[in-house]
Amino acid sequence: MEEVKQVMWYCDSSKAPSPDGYNFSFYKKVWNLINSNVFVIVKEFFRTSKLPKGISFSFVTLIPKTKGPNRFSQFHSISLIHGLYKIVAKLLSTRLRTVLPD
Numbered sequence: 001m002e003e004v005k006q007v008m009w010y011c012d013s014s015k016a017p018s019p020d021g022y023n024f025s026f027y028k029k030v031w032n033l034i035n036s037n038v039f040v041i042v043k044e045f046f047r048t049s050k051l052p053k054g055i056s057f058s059f060v061t062l063i064p065k066t067k068g069p070n071r072f073s074q075f076h077s078i079s080l081i082h083g084l085y086k087i088v089a090k091l092l093s094t095r096l097r098t099v100l101p102d
Contacts, residue, residue, distance in 0.1 A: 001039050005031070007090045008038075011083075027083055038084065045088050055082045 013025035027034065045051055062075040069075055 001035070003091065003094075004039055004042050004087065005035070007087050007094065010090065011086060022083060024083060024086075038087065041084055042088060042091065051085065051088065055084050057082065058085075 008024065008027060008031065011024040013023060013028060015023055027038075041052065041055075058079050058081045060077055060079050062077055064074065065076050066074045
């Protein structure tokens with residue numbers, strides 16, 4: 001549970017929200033209410049190697065860099081990924097870092 005919390009607090013709270021509309025600022029504010037649910041999802045992922053439907057979905061949105069853009073290069077793309085997906089990905093990368101060479 002502590003490892004999951006550390007990953008949560010490591011994530012930038014000011015990033016764009018996930019497809020469900022929440023960013024890590026929200027998750028951190030309600031951590032005492034949701035921590036057991038988050039832990040169950042993470043624990044289940046490590047047991048089955050599967051995430052619940054909907055968590056692995058992501059959306060790409062385009063933000064204009066200039067006023068009145070008319071070329072793709074004038075857009076900045078961002079990917080909206082579910083916060084729980086980010087937590088699992090960060091846990092995996094942290095664990096892999098300890099066993100893989102630089």
